[in-house]
Amino acid sequence: MPTTPLSVRYEDDLRLFASVWRRIGIVLLAVGVVAFPFVVDGRWVMTANFALVAVVGAVGLMILTGFTGQISLGHAAFLAIGAYTAAVTGDTFGLPFWLSIPLGGALAALVGLAVGPFALRLRGLYLAIVTLGLVFIVNHLLRAFPEVTGGLSGIRVPMLWWFDGPRVGDATWELGPLTLASREQLYFLFVLITVGVVLFATNLRRSRTGRAMNAVRDRDVAAAVMGVNVARTKLEAFGISSFIAGMAGAMFGYVQTFITIDPPFNLIMSIEYIAMIVLGGVGTVVGAVLGGLAFVAIGPIAEHLLGGLPLLSELSSSQQQRLMFAVIVGAFLLLEPLGLYGVWIRIKIYFMAWPFRY
Amino acid sequence: MDTTARSGDDQGRAPLVTFEDVTLSFEGLVAIDDVSFEVYPGQLFAIIGPNGAGKTSTFNCISGVYHPSAGRITFEGRDLLGLPPHAITELGIARTFQNVELFPMLTTLDNLLVGRHVHYRSNWLRDGIWLGRARREEVAHRGRVEEIIDFLDLESFRDKPASFLPYGVQKRIELGRALVMDPKLLLLDEPAAGMNLEETEDVARYILDVKEELGITQILVEHDMGVVMDLADEVAVLDFGRKIAQGRPAEVQSHPEVIRAYLGASTDVGGDGGAAAGGDAARTGEAAIGDTTDRVTDGGAS
Ligand SMILES: Nc1ncnc2c1ncn2[C@@H]1O[C@H](COP(=O)(O)OP(=O)(O)O)[C@@H](O)[C@H]1O
Ligand SMILES: [Mg+2]
Numbered sequence: 303m304p305t306t307p308l309s310v311r312y313e314d315d316l317r318l319f320a321s322v323w324r325r326i327g328i329v330l331l332a333v334g335v336v337a338f339p340f341v342v343d344g345r346w347v348m349t350a351n352f353a354l355v356a357v358v359g360a361v362g363l364m365i366l367t368g369f370t371g372q373i374s375l376g377h378a379a380f381l382a383i384g385a386y387t388a389a390v391t392g393d394t395f396g397l398p399f400w401l402s403i404p405l406g407g408a409l410a411a412l413v414g415l416a417v418g419p420f421a422l423r424l425r426g427l428y429l430a431i432v433t434l435g436l437v438f439i440v441n442h443l444l445r446a447f448p449e450v451t452g453g454l455s456g457i458r459v460p461m462l463w464w465f466d467g468p469r470v471g472d473a474t475w476e477l478g479p480l481t482l483a484s485r486e487q488l489y490f491l492f493v494l495i496t497v498g499v500v501l502f503a504t505n506l507r508r509s510r511t512g513r514a515m516n517a518v519r520d521r522d523v524a525a526a527v528m529g530v531n532v533a534r535t536k537l538e539a540f541g542i543s544s545f546i547a548g549m550a551g552a553m554f555g556y557v558q559t560f561i562t563i564d565p566p567f568n569l570i571m572s573i574e575y576i577a578m579i580v581l582g583g584v585g586t587v588v589g590a591v592l593g594g595l596a597f598v599a600i601g602p603i604a605e606h607l608l609g610g611l612p613l614l615s616e617l618s619s620s621q622q623q624r625l626m627f628a629v630i631v632g633a634f635l636l637l638e639p640l641g642l643y644g645v646w647i648r649i650k651i652y653f654m655a656w657p658f659r660y
Numbered sequence: 661m662d663t664t665a666r667s668g669d670d671q672g673r674a675p676l677v678t679f680e681d682v683t684l685s686f687e688g689l690v691a692i693d694d695v696s697f698e699v700y701p702g703q704l705f706a707i708i709g710p711n712g713a714g715k716t717s718t719f720n721c722i723s724g725v726y727h728p729s730a731g732r733i734t735f736e737g738r739d740l741l742g743l744p745p746h747a748i749t750e751l752g753i754a755r756t757f758q759n760v761e762l763f764p765m766l767t768t769l770d771n772l773l774v775g776r777h778v779h780y781r782s783n784w785l786r787d788g789i790w791l792g793r794a795r796r797e798e799v800a801h802r803g804r805v806e807e808i809i810d811f812l813d814l815e816s817f818r819d820k821p822a823s824f825l826p827y828g829v830q831k832r833i834e835l836g837r838a839l840v841m842d843p844k845l846l847l848l849d850e851p852a853a854g855m856n857l858e859e860t861e862d863v864a865r866y867i868l869d870v871k872e873e874l875g876i877t878q879i880l881v882e883h884d885m886g887v888v889m890d891l892a893d894e895v896a897v898l899d900f901g902r903k904i905a906q907g908r909p910a911e912v913q914s915h916p917e918v919i920r921a922y923l924g925a926s927t928d929v930g931g932d933g934g935a936a937a938g939g940d941a942a943r944t945g946e947a948a949i950g951d952t953t954d955r956v957t958d959g960g961a962s
Contacts, residue, residue: 312802316795502788509787509794510773510780517763517774524761527723528837529749529778538784585765 318504335493339486347485348557349598354492355553357594360578361503362546364590368579369512370539371519372421375572376433379440380410380544382567384551386444386451389459389561394450396466399556403495406552407545413440414544418537437569444563456562459555461488470556492553499546503587506542515539516585570624577631583643592642600626674737676701676845676877677722682731684717684901691717692728693901699845699879704871706880706888706909709898710921715881716758718898719847722879723755724748735845750778754843756834758850758881764823768814768833769805771822775837776801808840812866828859835866839874846870846878852887860884867891889913897921 319325339347359381366372384406391397391405413436420432444451451457461470470491471484482490506512514535517525526532555561565571574597582593601619604626608614614622638644675698684692692714699705707715720726722733724745733740740748754775762771779801786794809815812832817825822833831851838846851867852860864887870876871891882888888895889909897905897912899921905912912918 312799312806313795316798316802501790505790505794506784506788509790509798510777510782511784511787513766513770513774514777516766516770520763520765521761523725523745524757524763525774526745527725527749527755527761528774529746529841530774531744531746542784542788 316508339482339489340480344483344485347489349602351485351488351492351557352554353595353598354489354496355550355557356575356578356598357496357591358492358499358553359547359550359575360582360590360594360597361499361587362543362550363575364579364582364584364587365503365506365515365546366539366543367576368584368586368589369507369515369519370536372536372539373426373430373576374433374543375430375569375576376417376436377547377575378567378569378571379433379436380414380547381551381554381571382437382440382444382563383410383413384548384553385459385555385558385561385567386457386551387548388461388552388555389452389457390450392460392462393458396462398462398464398467399470399491399552403549403552407548410548410551411541411545414540414547415537418540421536421540422533434569434572437567437572441563441567451563454562456560458560459558461556461559488556495549495553499549500587500591503546503590507587511535511538574624574627577627581627581631581634581641583641586643588646589641589643592646596630596642597627600630673700675699676703676736677879678732678734679718679722680732680734682718682721682728682733684714684721684726684728690901692721694731695898695901695903696731697896697903697906699877701877702871702875703893704867704878704880704891706882706892706895707898708882708885708888708895708912712900713898714901715898716849717901719755719849719879719881722748722847723753746778749841752841752844753847754838754841754845755847756831756838756849756851758853760827760830760834762822762830762833762837765821767819767821768809768817768825768836769819771833772805772808772836772840773801775840776805778841804842805840808836811839811869812836828855831855831863832866835863839870839876843876846876848878848880848882850881850883852882852884860887863887864891 319328338350359377362380363374363377366374384403387406387409388399388402391402392399397405417433417436421429424432445453448454462468463470470487474484475482475487506515514525514530515538517528517530518532518535522532525535554566578593578597579590580593581596582591583589601623604622605619608617608622608626614625617625634641640647677699679695679697682692682695683690695714695718697705707718709715717726721728722735722740724740724743724747728741735748735751735753738751740751763774766774780797782794782797809818812835814829814833814836817829817833822830825833831854835848835851838848848867852863855863867878867880867887868891871878880888880892892909895905895907895909895912896903897915897918899917904917904921905915907915
């Protein structure tokens with residue numbers, strides 16, 4: 303059997319899209335993603351843009367909480383930092399988005415690294431409480447400098463192609479029969495960012511850094527004795543996670559075009575992100591993607607389903623969305639702790655065993 | 661100390677590990693009481709003693725999990741005290757735990773790859789981008805891990821999460837996780853605990869292979885006297901945190917203090933009431949052993 307050298311075999315083993323089915327799957331997915339904005343109603347493209355923001359944000363939290371086991375209620379603070387960086391650099395300084403987004407990530411990462419040392423001493427709920435404090439501090443600071451941040455009246459988030467240049471969506475692109483207006487342009491930019499972030503997290507997960515994070519999550523003393531620098535690993539998790547959250551914040555600002563401090567950047571947002579990764583399945587990148595998509599998709603579905611019911615139709619649409627989401631996450635915690643990822647695995651096993659029931 | 665009892669062929673060689681007058685106490689309980697010993701390159705050095713004697717604590721001092729209040733521990737002449745656990749591991753010291761401490765959610769393969777951690781040169785950025793170096797390194801280390809999987813017959817468990825595997829297999833994976841480090845020193849804490857006769861024989865064979873094929877210096881803590889007497893070059897006996905004897909297995913076996921400690925004649929050990937009372941509490945059966953490792957996890961975390 304082993305006519306090929308061993309290294310070739312491991313190389314194959316490490317390939318992301320090893321099987322033919324996976325490759326077919328990824329091609330179909332790519333076609334679907336590209337075709338999506340041209341086959342659905344424009345409203346759904348907008349929803350998709352929010353979903354991509356949620357996916358990026360959820361992947362960020364997954365690295366910290368899912369990979370490394372550090373529970374954080376501070377995620378909204380990092381998104382706020384990213385969003386306000388995009389707003390201020392765009393509105394005041396006329397920076398293009400491809401600078402503002404990484405800048406937002408970098409600022410959020412700096413704050414994340416500053417909070418990180420608390421994680422070296424605190425764990426579980428104590429860490430959650432300290433990170434929650436971060437949300438209040440950041441919100442307070444944003445309110446304290448209204449000349450810069452617009453304070454309570456909010457601020458515009460212009461998305462520029464170039465320094466002081468035209469904005470994304472100023473010109474509508476015609477590609478043969480296809481028209482790309484503002485939201486379609488945003489969609490394709492966001493797809494690129496999301497693919498990059500998802501690949502980065504997937505690579506982390508299957509390499510030394512990701513394994514070290516998992517080791518710290520599962521047993522930190524054993525991890526240290528295996529040579530893992532626990533403090534450094536936690537700091538890396540905080541840094542990477544908050545960088546990605548900052549990027550998600552900037553993206554969020556661009557979809558909104560105008561933002562205020564609270565709402566949306568409050569405890570509820572932090573909890574929603576935790577719910578997304580729980581719903582998707584803690585510990586996996588796929589889980590973060592599914593959780594983020596499901597969270598946003600639930601909004602319109604909830605409106606549709608609950609709108610017809612007597613009492614529940616009185617609720618605002620965001621309340622309906624939250625209620626539905628809470629019920630679903632609760633149900634998952636009880637019935638399928640591995641989340642949507644667990645459901646996916648079951649479906650896969652079912653079809654692999656087909657036609658036999660196991 | 662009892663240099664007379666040391667194996668003759670070690671004379672004149674520099675020790676790999678020295679433990680000098682080490683004392684460790686927990687709120688009044690003296691877990692290690694002024695213990696000294698030296699381990700020489702290539703040696704299989706055993707530490708035996710009743711439950712609560714301080715064997716696991718000795719390992720925890722070497723790996724930097726516990727911090728002795730007095731004494732010195734050196735490895736290749738370098739002082740270990742004050743170094744964090746990961747830095748000690750980087751020097752080439754690997755260990756297993758009395759109670760299995762695998763990463764339960766990770767597969768056998770991933771558990772072993774964590775054992776290669778100190779040999780990687782990549783960093784988080786390279787890992788995330790996964791081009792060139794990170795991927796080549798992964799392939800290279802994977803190769804070493806597969807060799808150990810082969811050596812320990814772990815093929816059929818490669819892709820299963822550790823927590824789903826039988827206890828005996830988990831112990832073997834732990835040995836593998838320590839071996840893939842290619843350490844200079846291997847600390848084994850009761851590798852045969854809880855195993856049946858056949859499994860114990862397997863473990864003994866692996867330990868011997870590690871010594872003879874891989875040439876790794878080992879310190880072995882083991883309850884099974886048969887294993888110790890068959891394998892060890894040198895044995896130190898601890899009781900209530902103190903070293904009561906050291907020498908070749910046969911010499912130690914007939915030592916009167918050792919016989920007394922092993923017959924559990926704790927009532928007639930007059931004069932040291934305090935320590936004896938503390939030790940007795942820890943001797944109340946197997947449960948105490950398990951508790952100790954749990955405390956290791958909690959203690960280091962706070
Ligand atoms: N973290 C700890 N906190 C308090 N006491 C401890 C701790 N670790 C070990 N001990 C005590 O130190 C003594 C030696 O324990 P240990 O080294 O685990 O013994 P052995 O491995 O020889 O059975 C016991 O009395 C034990 O209860
Ligand atoms: Mg012990």
